Amino acid sequence: MKTVIHTGMRGINGLQYTTQKDKLPGKGEVKVRLKVAGLNHRDLFLMDKRTEQDSPLILGSDGAGIIEAIGEGVNNLTIGTEVIINPCIGWEKTDQVPTALEILGGPTNGTFAESVIVPQQNAIPKPTYLSWEEAGVLSLSALTAYRALFTKGDLRQGQHVLIPGIGGGVATFATLMASAIGAIVSVTSRSDVKRQKALQLPIAQVFDSHSNWKEYLKTESIDLILDSIGPATFSKYFDVIKPNGKIVMFGASSGDEITIPARAVFFPQINIVGTSMGSSEEFIAMLEFMEKHTLRPIVDIVYPLKETALAFQRMERGEQFGNIAILID
Structure with a gap:
């Protein structure tokens, strides 16, 4: 699959557009064929902290797409379902904040790729009123x-x-x-x-x-x-x-x-x-809130996957107003 990885050096210059071997979802997981991913300042912070010794990483926490494969034990989602990804992994109850938050796109591979594998509970049916660009940039910021x-x-x-x-x-x-x-x-x-x-x-x-x-x-x-x-x-x-x-x-x-x-x-x-990020309970409540009020993300600009580095340069310069989207499919 086509992907953007971060490797070899600190900062934006460590981004590479490349190809990696595709994987299959494991037990309780789904594989999402991504349509759009979104940038966050968190990605910039991670790139600045990573060193030459760190293993290659696919950044990206936000994304939306279509389920293309399901792992063993997945019974509430089907292939072809349009989903938006909740990037906060393992935080179910609002008042039970994890000691260490696990977020998609660091330390686990994220959404700057043609597909991503996530736990089934982190793939939520996409609100139908949102475009792919809007759904793809929504999760972490909202x-x-x-x-x-x-x-x-x-x-x-x-x-x-x-x-x-x-x-x-x-x-x-x-x-x-x-x-x-x-x-x-x-x-x-x-x-x-x-x-x-x-x-x-x-x-x-x-x-x-x-x-x-x-x-x-x-x-x-x-x-x-x-x-x-x-x-x-x-x-x-x-x-x-x-x-x-x-x-x-x-x-x-x-x-x-x-x-x-x-x-x-x-x-x-x-x-x-x-505060930082949010729980699965809050993610569902947030989507319901947005749908109730028909709120739409403000999409600043859309870049193709291969121009992810240019997208981050715009963010680093502080030029964006709203969310920057990465068109993948």
């Missing part, structure tokens, strides 16, 4: 956004959520989901181009990440902040969040080391919560 907003953030109708760094997949999904329940959504970006694009989303306002946030929000205070940036913006959160508000962290694109002002946390009783 699942992360759903858990951050509702499981961890407990967002309610009428509350105000601030999403710094609009443009990435999780941020755009979170914007659409929050607006769908009647929450007020404000977003930020350093990029004027992205701020202009954000005006097409169901938001209350958008402003420069480097600006004085209090001037834009005026007397309005924030119930929930979704943080994927870390130290570059973290200190600003305490200027705008209301007492008993929540900061839900799911990323750290500007680095890992954060200085937390202790009194700004305990006097107004701010809740700082971590």
Whole structure:
């Protein structure tokens, strides 16, 4: 099968378009002939950490396609079923977070290939209203956004959520989901181009990440902040969040080391919560939520499989607005 592997060196330069031997699904597994896969920032982080000594790896966590083979013991899926892949393996119950999350595309081979083998419970019938491009980029970003907003953030109708760094997949999904329940959504970006694009989303306002946030929000205070940036913006959160508000962290694109002002946390009783990906229960709930509200992923651009490296260069430069898709079949 045609595939893109990462091997030989760190970063995007380690990507190679090549051919690998096809495999058959084992007990309890299904083999999915992929139509579309999706990029995530997680892939960039993995490539930057891998060394020349690491074995070749097929990256990619998101994907959608058609089941072309089933293993022994699979009784709830049939060949020909159109499915979307849940990339979080082995996390079934929402309140039972695994010690180590296993995610498709590292350490196990992922979706930048013509086919992928996954446990049967991770292949979910594709919502019929979604195109292949939309279904192929949905899983990881939408699942992360759903858990951050509702499981961890407990967002309610009428509350105000601030999403710094609009443009990435999780941020755009979170914007659409929050607006769908009647929450007020404000977003930020350093990029004027992205701020202009954000005006097409169901938001209350958008402003420069480097600006004085209090001037834009005026007397309005924030119930929930979704943080994927870390130290570059973290200190600003305490200027705008209301007492008993929540900061839900799911990323750290500007680095890992954060200085937390202790009194700004305990006097107004701010809740700082971590989250990452989501459970099988949440994945099903997320798909049902999206279908109920007819939400569609924002697809930034589509590249063919052999141009996966170009797709990652666009992501690395921070040019995307929404999700980048890889057309496989």
